[in-house]
Amino acid sequence: xxxxxxxxxxxxxxxxxxxxxxxxxxxxWVAGSGGDLPVIEPATGDEIGRIGIATPADVARAAxxxxxxxxxxxxTAHPVRAAVLRRAAALLEExxxxxxxxxxxxxxxxxxxxxxxxxVGAQECYEAASLPSHPxxxxxxxxxxxxxxxxxxxxxxxxxxxxxxxxxxxxIRAVAPALALGNAVVLKPDPRTAVTGGVMMVRIFEExxxxxxxxxxxxxxxxxxxxxxxxxxxxxxAFTGSTRAGRAVGELAGKHLKRAHLELGGNSxxxxxxxxxxxxxxxxxxxxxxxxQGQICMTVGRHIVHESIFDEYVEKLAAKADSxxxxxPATEHVHLGPIIDENQRDxxxxxxTSSIDSGAKLRAGGSYDGLFYRPTVxxxxxxxxxxxxxxxxxxxxxxxxxxxxxxxxxxASATEYGLSLGIxxxxxxxxxxxxxxxxxxxxxxxxxxxxxxxNTPFGGVGxxxxxxxxxxxxxxxxxxxxxxxITLRRTPGSYPF
Numbered sequence: 001x002x003x004x005x006x007x008x009x010x011x012x013x014x015x016x017x018x019x020x021x022x023x024x025x026x027x028x029w030v031a032g033s034g035g036d037l038p039v040i041e042p043a044t045g046d047e048i049g050r051i052g053i054a055t056p057a058d059v060a061r062a063a064x065x066x067x068x069x070x071x072x073x074x075x076t077a078h079p080v081r082a083a084v085l086r087r088a089a090a091l092l093e094e095x096x097x098x099x100x101x102x103x104x105x106x107x108x109x110x111x112x113x114x115x116x117x118x119x120v121g122a123q124e125c126y127e128a129a130s131l132p133s134h135p136x137x138x139x140x141x142x143x144x145x146x147x148x149x150x151x152x153x154x155x156x157x158x159x160x161x162x163x164x165x166x167x168x169x170x171x172i173r174a175v176a177p178a179l180a181l182g183n184a185v186v187l188k189p190d191p192r193t194a195v196t197g198g199v200m201m202v203r204i205f206e207e208x209x210x211x212x213x214x215x216x217x218x219x220x221x222x223x224x225x226x227x228x229x230x231x232x233x234x235x236x237x238a239f240t241g242s243t244r245a246g247r248a249v250g251e252l253a254g255k256h257l258k259r260a261h262l263e264l265g266g267n268s269x270x271x272x273x274x275x276x277x278x279x280x281x282x283x284x285x286x287x288x289x290x291x292x293q294g295q296i297c298m299t300v301g302r303h304i305v306h307e308s309i310f311d312e313y314v315e316k317l318a319a320k321a322d323s324x325x326x327x328x329p330a331t332e333h334v335h336l337g338p339i340i341d342e343n344q345r346d347x348x349x350x351x352x353t354s355s356i357d358s359g360a361k362l363r364a365g366g367s368y369d370g371l372f373y374r375p376t377v378x379x380x381x382x383x384x385x386x387x388x389x390x391x392x393x394x395x396x397x398x399x400x401x402x403x404x405x406x407x408x409x410x411x412a413s414a415t416e417y418g419l420s421l422g423i424x425x426x427x428x429x430x431x432x433x434x435x436x437x438x439x440x441x442x443x444x445x446x447x448x449x450x451x452x453x454x455n456t457p458f459g460g461v462g463x464x465x466x467x468x469x470x471x472x473x474x475x476x477x478x479x480x481x482x483x484x485x486i487t488l489r490r491t492p493g494s495y496p497f
Contacts, residue, residue, distance in 0.1 A: 013095040014102060014195065014203060022052040023219060024202045026065040027212025033058050034220060037191055042108045042338040042371050043328040051194045054218035056227035059186065062216035063233040066157045066184035069213025074154045074182035078132035085132075085180050087208035089125035092118060095204075099168075101330075103196045107167065108337040108371075110329040113292050117168040123454035124169070127472075128176035134473050136481070147488040152481040154182035155235045155259075159228040161249070163241045164190035164340050165295040165393075167197025169452060170263075174238035175201055175215065177476035183236075184214045186228055192340060194219040229253055229260075236480065237261065238470070240297075243391075243417075243463045250466065261468040261479050263459055265391040266419030267301040268449040269412035271434065272313060273405075274306040275426040282316045284424060285397065288448030290324060290375040293336050294395040295344075297464075298420040298442070298450045302388055303399040304411050310401040314363055314379045317397060321364035321375040336395060338371035345371055348394030352376055355385040360398065383411060391417065405434060412438045419460035420449035441465065 021036035022029040032052030039049035054062075073081070092099065096118050103114040137151035158178040162171035167189055178185050189197030198217045205215050218224055229237055229252045237260040239249045246264040253260035270288060272281045288300035305313045324335040339345040345368060352366050355378055365376030373395055381388045381398040388398040402408040412421070421440035423431040431445040441460035444451055452458065457469035469475035 013098050014200060016049050019052075019199050019202075021050045023054050023058060024215070024217035025058065025062045026069075026216070032219070039106060039195055040192070040341075041105045041330075042340055043105070043330060048105055049195060051191065051199070051219050053191070054188075054220040054224050056223055058220075059218050059224055059227035059231060062186050062218050063157055063228070063231040065213045066186055066216050067233040069211060070154070070156055070182070070184035073184065073211060073214050076182075081132040081180055081182065082129045084205070084208050084210050085125050085129035085176060088176070088204050088210075089122045089129070091204050091207055092122040092125065099196065099200055102200070103168065104330050104337075106195050107164070107193050108329065108340060109166075109292060110334060110337050113166075117166055120452055120454055121168045121172045124172045124176045127454040128180035128476070131177055131180040131473060131476060132182075134477065136477070142487070144487075144493070145489065149486040149488075151484045151486055152477055153484050155480060155482050157184045157186060157234045158480060159231070159234040159237045160185055160187045161225050161228065161237070161239045161241065162187070162189050162197050164193040164197070165292065165297075167193040168200070170240045171197050171201060173454070173458075173470055174240075174261075174479075177470070178238070178480045179205070179210065179214060181477065181480045183480055184216075186216045186218060186231075186234060188218050188220060188224055188228055191219050191221065225249070226252065229258070230256055234258070238479070239263070260466070261470060262466050263297070263470065264464050265393075265417060266297045266299070266460060266464050267389070267391045267415050267417045268298055268420040268422070268440075269302045269304055269415075269438065270300040270422040270449060271408050271412055271424070271438075272303070272305040272309065273408075273423070273425040273431070273434075274308045276306075276309065276424040277426070278309050278312050278316060281424045282313060282320055284422065284448040285317055286320045286324070286375075288422065288450050289397040290321065290336060290395045291450055293339055293373065295340065295393055296450055297391075298452075299393070300422065300449050301392060301396075301398065302412070302415075303397055304402055304408055305399060306408075307401045307403050310399070314377065314399055317399070318363040318377045318379075321377050321397070324375050326372045326374060336372070336375060339368075339373050339394065340371075342371065344393065345373055348373055348392055348396065351387040351390060351392050351394075352378070352396060355381060355387040355398065358382050358385040360385050360387065365395070383414065389415070409434065409437045416463040417460065418462035419464035420444070420451075422447055422449045441469075
């Protein structure tokens with residue numbers, strides 16, 4: 001019997017029958033040489049799928065295939081490349097419900113965050129669709145009788161290594177512009193979130209008409225990441241993850257004379273001035289600290305509050321934390337879902353308990369049930385307390401007080417990180433002037449620190465990155481192309497010998 005259209009439509013877009021236990025090399029789902037691993041739903045501990053695991057040998061095969069496919073892709077007319085990116089964006093929107101379901105279950109994201117990730121992911125593809133037709137060079141002045149041109153050309157093969165926390169955004173923001181600009185990509189998502197961080201992207205671009213070999217999926221551990229960085233066919237690395245891992249990636253890339261775009265950790269400051277509306281500030285603070293269980297690089301880690309409103313602020317933030325529901329986002333209406341795994345949960349709890357031992361006062365939370373960690377407020381946190389100094393990557397708000405703006409600047413600046421900064425004040429210009437004194441790659445006046453848009457240059461300073469940016473035409477072109485100098489003379493030049 002012939003299948004009807006409706007019967008065909010019931011096949012899931014992310015049908016595990018196609019990819020279970022496999023990686024994606026040269027346009028085919030194949031068994032990973034490293035075997036397979038279960039996809040675990042952190043809220044329940046249930047196995048919801050299996051992913052293939054690559055080895056360094058798989059990486060070599062994938063990178064070699066990508067290098068071959070890239071040459072024809074770079075020569076493809078720019079409207080064709082743009083059309084693939086537009087179709088990818090449309091497919092993300094078309095299959096949003098199914099992808100969101102995987103994101104909620106695999107990542108532990110609440111539906112609101114999963115929906116936001118999909119929105120930004122689609123916008124990343126739409127923004128990238130404008131890159132193929134973007135001017136890719138300019139004419140230079142020359143002291144010789146010739147035409148002198150600076151041209152931007154694809155780097156070739158880009159290695160993308162993405163983390164577990166927001167895998168859709170943090171993968172596609174490198175994958176989409178790299179492809180749009182004529183490159184091929186070898187993608188390694190975190191094995192804990194390889195469906196939404198890898199399988200989904202392959203399926204999107206596969207259906208969008210991307211030629212085989214241009215997007216390779218090699219899920220695996222540190223050995224696979226190292227193989228990507230060292231492979232001679234991979235010329236640029238786009239890495240998002242912890243500062244500790246980023247240092248290792250940057251060192252290895254430097255040894256092999258490769259560019260590495262590193263988007264690393266953060267411990268963002270949230271400065272609340274004396275003239276701020278406390279209720280509004282607390283609303284911002286709770287979102288900035290507790291969204292996605294605090295598992296966001298831009299999360300508000302350090303709350304720096306003027307002494308005149310400190311007690312009121314702490315009381316209201318603690319009450320807000322106590323009112324938030326924590327549970328399974330796939331089956332309950334909750335504000336916070338699970339921590340990704342036990343190792344991360346235990347690290348969060350060690351930072352909390354050691355900070356209390358250091359003198360911080362526990363005003364809310366500080367406890368967990370399974371992987372569900374209560375939103376936590378630590379008041380009067382010593383400036384050297386672990387949860388105040390380090391990136392917690394959990395739902396923990398450490399609150400310290402200040403008396404003068406100079407003191408606020410000193411506290412906010414006393415960190416190795418410099419990713420995002422929020423300042424709340426009744427005088428926005430005063431907030432901007434204060435922000436100019438605090439090193440940070442991102443600043444939000446009268447907003448919290450967790451913001452993202454596809455057309456903005458994203459990145460940090462200090463230990464939050466190396467100064468490179470992703471997002472927006474200029475930053476993406478700089479990240480994923482190289483500059484070639486070209487000169488043309490009407491007739492050959494003449495030299496003394």
